[in-house]
Amino acid sequence: xxxxxxxxxxxxxxxxxxxxxxxxxxxxxxxxxxxxxxxxxxxxxxxxxxxxxxxxxxxxxxxxxxxxxxxxxxxxxxxxxxxxxxxxxxxxxxxxxxxxxxxxxxxxxxxxxxxxxxxxxxxxxxxxxxxxxxxxxxxxxxxxxxxxxxxxxxxxxxxxxxxxxxxxxxxxxxxxxxxxxxxxxxxxxxxxxxxxxxxxxxxxxxxxxxxxxxxxxxxxxxxxxxxxxxxxxxxxxxxxxxxxxxxxxxxxxxxxxxxxxxxxxxxxxxxxxxxxxxxxxxxxxxxxxxxxxxxxxxxxxxxxxxxxxxxxxxxxxxxxxxxxxxxxxxxxxxxxxxxxxxxxxxxxxxxxxxxxxxxxxxxxxxxxxxxxxxxxxxxxxxxxxxxxxxxxxxxxxxxxxxxxxxxxxxxxxxxxxxxxxxxxxxxxxxxxxx
Ligand SMILES: Cc1cc2nc3c(=O)[nH]c(=O)nc-3n(C[C@H](O)[C@H](O)[C@H](O)COP(=O)(O)OP(=O)(O)OC[C@H]3O[C@@H](n4cnc5c(N)ncnc54)[C@H](O)[C@@H]3O)c2cc1C
Numbered sequence: 001x002x003x004x005x006x007x008x009x010x011x012x013x014x015x016x017x018x019x020x021x022x023x024x025x026x027x028x029x030x031x032x033x034x035x036x037x038x039x040x041x042x043x044x045x046x047x048x049x050x051x052x053x054x055x056x057x058x059x060x061x062x063x064x065x066x067x068x069x070x071x072x073x074x075x076x077x078x079x080x081x082x083x084x085x086x087x088x089x090x091x092x093x094x095x096x097x098x099x100x101x102x103x104x105x106x107x108x109x110x111x112x113x114x115x116x117x118x119x120x121x122x123x124x125x126x127x128x129x130x131x132x133x134x135x136x137x138x139x140x141x142x143x144x145x146x147x148x149x150x151x152x153x154x155x156x157x158x159x160x161x162x163x164x165x166x167x168x169x170x171x172x173x174x175x176x177x178x179x180x181x182x183x184x185x186x187x188x189x190x191x192x193x194x195x196x197x198x199x200x201x202x203x204x205x206x207x208x209x210x211x212x213x214x215x216x217x218x219x220x221x222x223x224x225x226x227x228x229x230x231x232x233x234x235x236x237x238x239x240x241x242x243x244x245x246x247x248x249x250x251x252x253x254x255x256x257x258x259x260x261x262x263x264x265x266x267x268x269x270x271x272x273x274x275x276x277x278x279x280x281x282x283x284x285x286x287x288x289x290x291x292x293x294x295x296x297x298x299x300x301x302x303x304x305x306x307x308x309x310x311x312x313x314x315x316x317x318x319x320x321x322x323x324x325x326x327x328x329x330x331x332x333x334x335x336x337x338x339x340x341x342x343x344x345x346x347x348x349x350x351x352x353x354x355x356x357x358x359x360x361x362x363x364x365x366x367x368x369x370x371x372x373x374x375x376x377x378x379x380x381x382x383x384x385x386x387x388x389x390x391x392x393x394x395x396x397x398x399x400x401x402x403x404x405x406x407x408x409x410x411x412x413x414x415x416x417x418x419x420x421x422x423x424x425x426x427x428x429x430x431x432x433x434x
Contacts, residue, residue, distance in 0.1 A: 001389060001391065002386060002387045002388065002389055002391075003210075003211055003359075003386040003387075004210075005028075005029050005030050005031055006030075006031050006032060007030070007032065007210035007211050008032045008034070008208060008209050008210045008211075009025065009030060009032060009033050009034070009209065009210065009211045009212075009213060010034050010036065010198070010199055010207060010209040010211070010212050010213070011033065011034065011035045011036065011213045011215055012036050012186045012189075012199065012212065012213070012214045012215060012216050012223060013035075013036070013037065013047075013214070013215035013216040013217060013219070014035050014036070014037030014039075014042050014044055014047070014163075014167070014177065014179070014184075015037075015043075015044060015046075015047035015048065015049055015050075015163070015215065015216075015217050016047065016048070016049040016159070016163065016217075016367075016371060016372050016375050016378070017215040017217070017364045017365070017367065017371065017378050017379075018035055018037070018213075018215035018216075018364075019035070019042070019163055019166045019167060019170065019375075019379075020166070020374075020375050020376070020377070020378040020379035021213060021215060021364060021378065021379040021382045021383075022035050022166075022170045022175045022379070023166055023169065023170050023379050024378075024379030024380045024382065024383045025379065025382070025383060025386075026170055026173045026174060026175050027173075028383050030386075031174075033170075033174075033175045033176070034175070034176040034177070034178065034207065035170075035175060035176070035177050035178070036177075036178050036184045036185070036186050036199065036201065036207075037177065037178070037179050037184045038180070038181055038184055038185035038186070038202075038219075038299055039179065039180070039184070039299070040179050040180040040181075040184075041179070042163055042164060042167040042177075042179070043159075043160040043163040043164055043167075044163075045302065046217075046219070046296075046298040046299055046302070046340075047163065047217060048217055048218065048339050048340060048341045048367070048369075048372075049159040049160070049162075049163055049372050049375070050159070050160050050163070051159045051160055051238065051276070051339065052158060052159070052160065052240075052266070052269045052272070052274060052276045053086075053156040053157065053158055053159060053266045053267075053269070053276055054156060054157055054159045054372035054373065055090065055154070055156055055256050055258075055264070055266075055373065056069070056072070056073060056076065056085065056154060056155055056156055056157050056372075056373040057069070057090045057092075057151065057154040057256075057373070058070050058073060058113075058116075058118075058119055058151075058153055058154055059109050059110075059112040059113035059116065059119055059151065059154075060109075060112060061105075061108045061109065061112055063112070063116070064397070065370075066112060066116055066119070068374060068377070069373055069374070070118055070119075071377055072373055072374050072375070072376050072377045073085075073153070073373075075376035075377055076157060076376055078376075080165075080166075080169065080376075081157075081162065081375075081376045083161070083165065084157045084158045084159075084161050084162035084165065085155065085156075085157050086155045086156050086157070086158070086267065087152070087153075087154070087155040088155045088156065088253060088254065088255050088256060088267055089135065089150055089151060089152040089153075089154060089155060089255035089256070090150070090151045090154035090155065090255060090256045090258065091126075091132065091135060091136060091148070091150050091255040091256065091257045091258065092106065092109060092110070092148045092149055092150075092151065092258050092260075093106070093126065093132070093146045093147060093148030093149075093257075093258065093259050093260070094106050094146070094147065094148060094259060094260050094261055095143075095144060095145055095146055095259050095261055095262065095323060096144050096145015096146065097144070097145065097261065098259070098260060098261035099261065102260040102261045103260075105260060106148055106260050110123075110125070110148065110149045113149065113151055113153075114149075118153070119151065119153050122151055122152040122153035122154075123149055123150070123151050123152075123153075124149060124150045124151075124152075125149050126146070126147055126148050126149055126150055127147050128143075128145075128146070128147055129142070129143035129144075129146055131147075132146055132150075135150045135255060136254055136255060136257060136324075138250060138251055138254055138325070139254075139257075139324050139325065140325070140326065140327070141321075141322065141323045141324040141325060141326045142323060142326075143323055143324065144323060146259065146323070150255065154256065155255075155256065156256050156266050156267070157372065157373070157375070158269075159372050159375075162375060166375075178201065178207075180202075181202045181299065182201065182202040182203040183201055183202070183203055183205075184201065184202075185201060185202040185299070186199045186200070186201055186202075186216075186223060187199075187200050187201060187202055188200050188223070189212055189214075189223060189224075189361065190206060191357075194356055194357065194358060195357065195358045195360045196209060196211075196212045196357055196360035196361045197209065197360075198212075199212060209360075210360075211359075211360060211361075211362065211386075212360065212361045212362070213361075213362045213363075213364060213382065214354075214361065214362070214363045214364065214365070215364045215365070216365070217296070217340070217341065217342055217365070217367070218233040218234070218235075218295075218296035218298070218340035218341055218342050219233075219295075219296045219298060220342055220363065220365045221233060221293050221294075221295050221296075222295060222296075224354060224361070224363060225291075225293075226354065226355075226356075227363070227365075228293060229292060229293055230344060230350065230366070230400075230401045231342045231343065231344060231350070231365055231366055232285060232293075232294045232342075232343040232344075232345075232421075233285065233286060233294045233295050233296040233340055233341075233342065233343070234283045234284065234285050234294065234340070234341060234342075234343040234369070234421060235283055235284045235285075235286075235305070235338040235339055235340045235341070235424070236278060236279070236281070236283050236284075236338070236339055236341075236369065237278065237279050237281075237309050237310060237313040237336070237337070237338055237339075238276065238277070238278055238335075238336070238337050238338075238339050239276075239277050239278075239279075239309050239313075239314070239317055239333040239334070239335065239336045239337075240274040240275060240276050240277065240333065240334050240335045240336075241274070241275045241277070241321075241328050241331045241332075241333065241334070242273055242274060242331075242332075242334050243268050243273045243274070243275055243328075244273065245273065247268070247273070248268040248269075248270055248273045248275075249270075251267060251268050251275070251325075252267065252268075252270070253267060254267050255267075257324060259280075259320055259323070259324075260280060261280065262279065262280060262316045262317070262319050262320035262323075263277060263278050263279035263280040263281075263313075263316050263317060263320050264277070264278055264280070264320075265277045265278075265320065265321075265324075274334075274335065275328070277317045277320065277321070277333075279312075279313040279314075279316035279317050279320075280316065280419075281312070281313060281316070281419045282419035282420045282421040282422065283343075283369075283421050283422075284310070284338060284421065284422055284423070284424045284427065285421045285422070285423060285424065286423070286424045286425075287423060296340045297340075297424070298340065304428070305337065305338040305424075305428075306336075306337045306338075307336055307337065308336060308337070308338060308428065309333060309336040310427045311427075312427075314333065317333065318330075338424075341367055341368065341369045341371075342365045342366050342367055342368070343366070343368050343369065344366040344368050344401070346397075347368040347370065348366060348368070348397045348398060349364075349365070349366045349367060349368070349371065349381075349398050350363055350364070350365050350366040350398060350399070350400060350401065351363075351364050351381050351382060351385060351393060351395070351398040352385070352393040352398060352399045352400045353385070353391060353393070353400075354400065355400055359391050362382065362385065362386075363400070364378070364381075364382055381395075381398070
């Protein structure tokens with residue numbers, strides 16, 4: 001049976017997935033929605049989306065996600081989301097020294113873009129630096145052996161601002177919010193006879209619920225231990241270069257520039273003059289030796305992982321800059337951090353009822369580091385689940401994986417990543433345990 005619209009619904013997590021869910025539910029006349037967020041602010045410092053920008057690129061190796069992103073981009077262009085969307089284009093390349101795996105991945109993305117009727121008209125092949133410069137005339141680096149394609153259908157979204165905007169809209173529409181470790185931090189879901197009846201927050205208070213939706217990002221495993229290793233809390237590095245007003249203005253309108261073997265950067269933010277960079281790599285995990293599950297080190301260790309950039313990632317970032325904007329390659333890197341997301345082995349999301357919870361708990365997770373582009377539409381998938389008469393996730397790849405969903409063969413690693421994941425304790429100086 002579908003979930004009645006008057007059901008008290010508690011959403012754990014005020015990040016991208018939680019806020020999108022609150023938006024879609026309130027827009028569809030669910031009348032009793034409360035969001036719990038452990039940080040005191042939205043955008044929360046613990047959210048992977050608390051950031052200047054995220055790539056919004058439509059082409060996936062998997063047409064299922066390509067079509068979803070096309071739908072998301074359509075929604076990014078509506079009045080509610082348009083202030084945060086910048087269709088600057090996506091310059092997607094490899095350098096001449098890229099390993100075979102990066103070259104093959106690029107080819108699959110390019111094939112996906114050029115074979116899709118909606119995207120293909122926006123794609124231009126780039127067979128060397130001479131083809132690239134017209135799309136990025138500010139680039140005065142050597143671009144040694146660079147080739148790939150430019151996709152003008154793509155761009156980026158200002159993720160922190162988008163969260164703040166949708167927070168205001170949902171609050172105005174009647175969604176209740178509890179923020180901060182005490183009032184908003186959910187210590188546990190409270191069950192009676194296997195069914196969730198509410199949550200208990202950091203201050204010990206019990207909040208009754210008819211349905212609990214867990215949208216806790218990389219923190220999901222602490223709230224729902226039964227997920228086990230379906231979800232791996234994983235981090236990638238982020239760093240910035242602080243520019244002058246003139247430098248920011250000169251780089252206005254540059255495409256998102258991505259070398260698969262080094263990483264990527266964005267048009268600088270005119271408010272802060274920050275140019276954001278992300279190195280590409282296998283990321284970092286934080287495995288608990290007893291359970292074998294990787295957990296986010298937040299909120300306890302925010303101070304430890306913020307301000308930290310592994311040396312190997314700094315090397316990739318500096319190479320990327322040396323080949324594209326060499327004047328910035330030696331600049332100090334500021335606002336360094338490790339950004340935590342919820343990874344699945346097959347990069348598929350999980351949007352499903354928790355088995356055994358008698359329809360009282362939904363998990364919305366497994367963003368796998370590519371979920372923000374879906375911000376305008378994610379909540380619609382939860383609404384579809386709640387409206388389903390059989391209470392069943394019809395999209396089999398989004399089911400709780402151990403309940404028979406997901407792909408049969410997850411394979412040894414994820415095709416679009418380069419490099420192996422490393423334990424955080426092995427790269428963090430002086431730390432053996434987090
Ligand atoms: C470096 C990096 C780069 C990325 N780049 C891109 C990109 O280019 N394009 C793209 O589409 N996506 C990108 N992503 C992924 C994107 O950020 C995520 O897909 C998205 O933020 C996932 O949303 P979420 O709501 O699941 O998690 P989050 O946004 O992390 O939000 C989870 C929230 O839950 C809260 N929470 C956790 N536990 C509790 C609790 N017990 N009680 C209360 N609150 C709790 C947290 O405080 C947090 O605010 C990137 C991610 C990273 C790390």
